[in-house]
Amino acid sequence: MLGYLLRRVLAAIPVMGVVALVVFLLLRLTPGDPAAILAGDNASPAQLERIRASLGLNEPLYIQFFTWINKLLHGDLGVSLISNVPVLKMIGQRVEPSISIALATIIVSVVVAVPLGVIAAWKQGTWIDRFVMGLSVLGFSVPVFVIGYVLIQVFAIDLRWLPVQGFKSIANGFGPFLERLVLPTLALSFIYVALIARMTRASMLDVLGEDYVRTARAKGIGEIAVLFRHALRNAAVPVITVIGTGFALLISGVVVTESVFNIPGIGRLTVDAVLARDYPVIQAMILLTSLLYVTVNLLIDVAYTLLDPRIRY
């Protein structure tokens, strides 16, 4: 187990290396002077020089790369070109709303989607199954910002049950925090529910034909227990996998949702950085979210051994 863990961590290093290389080359390989691209059309020579110095653009390419990697490994993600604040500090200040939405979405999605998928598989071919599958195609197809505005129109403007936009830190009390979290979470959950419900159904269908399910039924165990204790446990691995691979979807979703609901999280930070061409912030966000994605999927691989004792490495 420990050996496997070590191998997996080692395998993640080249992946992150490629991510770093892509991020590094993205700016340098874009046609034109990188400093001029970042500074915009009406930048003064002094501004250009400041950007060049800040990003080390006057050095040869390979020296730039190793200096940059060296800084990264020491936790230095650079300084914003706009506000001169260290990027890591900027991200730290805006991370709470994004993590809140992401966690709430995962919880809501799993709680809703897994039972939906189980029921759809159990009632395969009936209208319930078709309804769930239809809902899932819809979830894939309606963009999160369209869902977001529909929810705002219905629940915030027409019914006035919830605030339209914004975010309140949990430090200001749980009520206001939760109130502003409901709509963004619901909007973002749609696609995740669609993804997980689909996979749960598919995986359950594979398992429901197995001998041990028939045995469990023959023993007279209640249907609910058969479905959730005997079948779902064996169907869990692909479902957990899709939660991991769907994590990339979640990150993109958070970026869009924060723009719809005016939430000052790291998604908004990224969009603002893109609009201002604040490249250190953009590159830090790409690096951190990729690292997060790789880590989540690594943890999930490790979790297989706990979920399914048959998997041994």
Place this chain on the structure above:
Amino acid sequence: MAIELLPEPSIPIASPLRPRFGFFTSSPIIAVASLCLLLIIVMAILAPWIAPHDPMQLLPAQRLKPSSEKFLLGTDAYGRDVLSRIIYGGRISLLIGFGATVVSIAFGLLIGLFSGFFRWVDAILMRIMDGVMAIPSILLAIAVVSLSGASVATVLIAITIPEIPRVARLVRSVVLSAREEPYVEAAISVGSGLPKIMWRHLLPNTIAPLIVQGTNFCASAILTEAILSFLGAGISPETPTWGNIMAEGRAFFQVKPSLIFWPGLLLSIAILSVNLIGDAARDALDPRMKQREGGK
């Protein structure tokens, strides 16, 4: 000598690949989805003839007007006709959707074929692909657009890059299993050239999975373009795209919600239709998947 003059035997490939109209009418849902998509395509192509107004024409006196006989869906904050902008907006969405699909399949196919066939490039190419796949595609796309400036070509490239590794991986896995088949072994042993082996024996195996992957990606490319425009990191705002119309509508959402709902509805219908056709194509091309409809 006569043998060489015989016509080449046709490659037996899955039957739904031949142009069959029957597929599009195989179920009522697919028929409706195909019809919707066809209507949107026709609308986009005929935009200059069916749009009632010039989508770029500014009429400052007519700002944010409600629906009327002259402006069926009203006007936006600059006095431009919303209906005309929506009709024109379909052009960009479809262009990007289909264009990004074709380009990503072309590059992914090339990388996947080589990676699956030549073990020595495989390790390197696949590590690079793993790295690119670890980057959330929206972030990669907005970074590319923000650096290279917003044009249709940049947006197309930005949406294509994150998809190439996924196509390459798919093609590689198909090639890896196909190259163990006796007919490939036989082709190698009779001395068939590499291009011929790839073209005649390996490529046909990849077509069915690529059609499925391609339709799914086409839907998500249309979505990504709209997201980029919506975030302000897409094609320049005066160009009518569904995402741009919605992005401009954000500020006036409480006054005129239809600026978001109409393009949003059309966008959703377009993506939904492509997704439904993709699901049906998968069922038709891979009967084993009919039961399970696995994840995307």
